[in-house]
Amino acid sequence: MMASELNKLTIAEASAMLHKREITALQLTRACLERIAAVDPRLNAFLTVCEKEAAEQAVEADRRIAAGNAPALCGIPLGIKDIYNTKGVRTTCASRILENFVSPFDATTIAKLRADGAVFIGKANLDEFAMGSSTENSAFGATLNPYDLERVAGGSSGGSAAAVAARECLGALGTDTGGSIREPASFCGVVGIKPTYSRVSRFGVIAYASSLDQVGPFANTVRDAAIILRTLAGVDPMDSTCSARPVPDYEKALTGDVKGLRIGVPKEYFIDGMAPEVEQAVRAALKQYESLGATLHEISLPHSSYAIAAYYLIATAEASANLARYDGIRYGLRAEAPDHITLYEETRAQGFGAEVKRRIMLGTFALSTGYYDAYYLKAQKVRTLIRRDFERAFENCDVIMTPVAPTTAFKLGEKMDDPLTMYLSDIFTISVNLAGLPGMSIPCGYDGKNLPIGLQLIGPPFSEETILRAGDAYERSGAFTKREPAI
Amino acid sequence: MAETRITLEMVQHVARLARLKLSDVEQERLLADLGQMLAYVDKLNELDTESVPPTAQVGEAGTPRREDAVTCPSDAEAMLANAPSAERGYFRVPKIIE
Numbered sequence: 001m002m003a004s005e006l007n008k009l010t011i012a013e014a015s016a017m018l019h020k021r022e023i024t025a026l027q028l029t030r031a032c033l034e035r036i037a038a039v040d041p042r043l044n045a046f047l048t049v050c051e052k053e054a055a056e057q058a059v060e061a062d063r064r065i066a067a068g069n070a071p072a073l074c075g076i077p078l079g080i081k082d083i084y085n086t087k088g089v090r091t092t093c094a095s096r097i098l099e100n101f102v103s104p105f106d107a108t109t110i111a112k113l114r115a116d117g118a119v120f121i122g123k124a125n126l127d128e129f130a131m132g133s134s135t136e137n138s139a140f141g142a143t144l145n146p147y148d149l150e151r152v153a154g155g156s157s158g159g160s161a162a163a164v165a166a167r168e169c170l171g172a173l174g175t176d177t178g179g180s181i182r183e184p185a186s187f188c189g190v191v192g193i194k195p196t197y198s199r200v201s202r203f204g205v206i207a208y209a210s211s212l213d214q215v216g217p218f219a220n221t222v223r224d225a226a227i228i229l230r231t232l233a234g235v236d237p238m239d240s241t242c243s244a245r246p247v248p249d250y251e252k253a254l255t256g257d258v259k260g261l262r263i264g265v266p267k268e269y270f271i272d273g274m275a276p277e278v279e280q281a282v283r284a285a286l287k288q289y290e291s292l293g294a295t296l297h298e299i300s301l302p303h304s305s306y307a308i309a310a311y312y313l314i315a316t317a318e319a320s321a322n323l324a325r326y327d328g329i330r331y332g333l334r335a336e337a338p339d340h341i342t343l344y345e346e347t348r349a350q351g352f353g354a355e356v357k358r359r360i361m362l363g364t365f366a367l368s369t370g371y372y373d374a375y376y377l378k379a380q381k382v383r384t385l386i387r388r389d390f391e392r393a394f395e396n397c398d399v400i401m402t403p404v405a406p407t408t409a410f411k412l413g414e415k416m417d418d419p420l421t422m423y424l425s426d427i428f429t430i431s432v433n434l435a436g437l438p439g440m441s442i443p444c445g446y447d448g449k450n451l452p453i454g455l456q457l458i459g460p461p462f463s464e465e466t467i468l469r470a471g472d473a474y475e476r477s478g479a480f481t482k483r484e485p486a487i
Numbered sequence: 488m489a490e491t492r493i494t495l496e497m498v499q500h501v502a503r504l505a506r507l508k509l510s511d512v513e514q515e516r517l518l519a520d521l522g523q524m525l526a527y528v529d530k531l532n533e534l535d536t537e538s539v540p541p542t543a544q545v546g547e548a549g550t551p552r553r554e555d556a557v558t559c560p561s562d563a564e565a566m567l568a569n570a571p572s573a574e575r576g577y578f579r580v581p582k583i584i585e
Contacts, residue, residue, distance in 0.1 A: 104565040198546035211544055237553065241546040309528040320505060327506070330578055334571035340581050345508035357507060358520055361498070364505040365521065371491070378531050380541030385534065387542060419520055420527055436545025
């Protein structure tokens, strides 16, 4: 393999070649940095490229690999959504209010990857504070879709998804609060997983909505995503919501066998307004599962149409609390002001973008005196109903499969006039966060414009092994052939 | 929840609560946006949730505890490194108390 093609390896392939000393981590990192230099001026997937740090990490990784017994991720270049505190590196959340903030500490998941010897190639672009579905809300420009530079990469983890699709890195970290890993994975034709809520520590991940946020990986194959997830998952005393359940060896679950797997297909998820080619690709994937020995069962998730409304009250309410810390006092942007109240108001006015302000306003309103019961509390009750829908459904199936998004990647600017139009693109992913379930997007086809289409797999709590097994079996079955983006 | 009609006064009140200074243009825009969003979320009223308990958390129940002992050293320098204004180990702020 040419040195310049090393960035196209999967993590599994690269790891094997590193351990056999056929390639070095430094060569692999250099290949990714060269690719970034070649395409990122157009793609805008990275806000910060960590050239010096990545080279240092690669050299250290090569030392560890030579010494023997290095972990699977040792020497593997990963992109990191710019929402993870990364010690000594600028962490902006794609916001002017943190434009020059340098993290004084590592998020737990970053520390875990660092301990495994992974290489952090750069900080990836996102919608500001993870609020958005297209990365157009970044204060530093949108990330473009590698399959069509006039279209969005999806969001909020658009930079991470695009970077993996364009082979600027071998894997990446994102976060998912309402679909922010799964939707960009679908738009960019890569694998993206949102684990069960509490499976992965959120410590050091800059918070948007604390009862919905979850950390997860992007990769080009299900196996690669499983490898990253194994390192990310596990108990953390710094995150009191993080589960102490033991972490399985996710790679061992990839047996390739889905015989007898009961797949639930919710009738509410095949709706008018969905692009016909998306529906066709998803139904073709379901047929493929049948040919592999799985069985399909129509199920109902009756409260599906209320999920967006419940989400936009709960998430914005939590965001209004989480973003109160950006006050210009201890870090970040500070506006000139004669008194502290004006300082807060001016700092936040100058530092936050329009979508962030919109969500803070809606969330503050939903929690305010006189409106709390009618809005926030009501939404929490509907959340219970949505959760119960899934519990009932999983009594009769092992995994639920749906489209990820109603369309393929839309054009830049197409959904920016009207916030509600943008919110409705989360329609298939949002319930999964409300219920706290694991969800994965895997590529299952392309439309007539060569734009990727994703299939969503949803499982009961802590069933990552099942959804990984199912996703991997489909990937290996040959029904889907990956096309590299033209860029 | 009866349908809430949002007014400019309400927008200004919420902006004060959220410590956000909004221009006149922003206020008008938010008046429209919030109105649209509240009209949309009104559909939750179609559901009878009288006897439904709220879900605040979807993780496992309970809060883990630990000994009240210092486990990481204080690093004031690191904490002050991003300060917009710092002096002698303190964050410098506008005067609050007369």
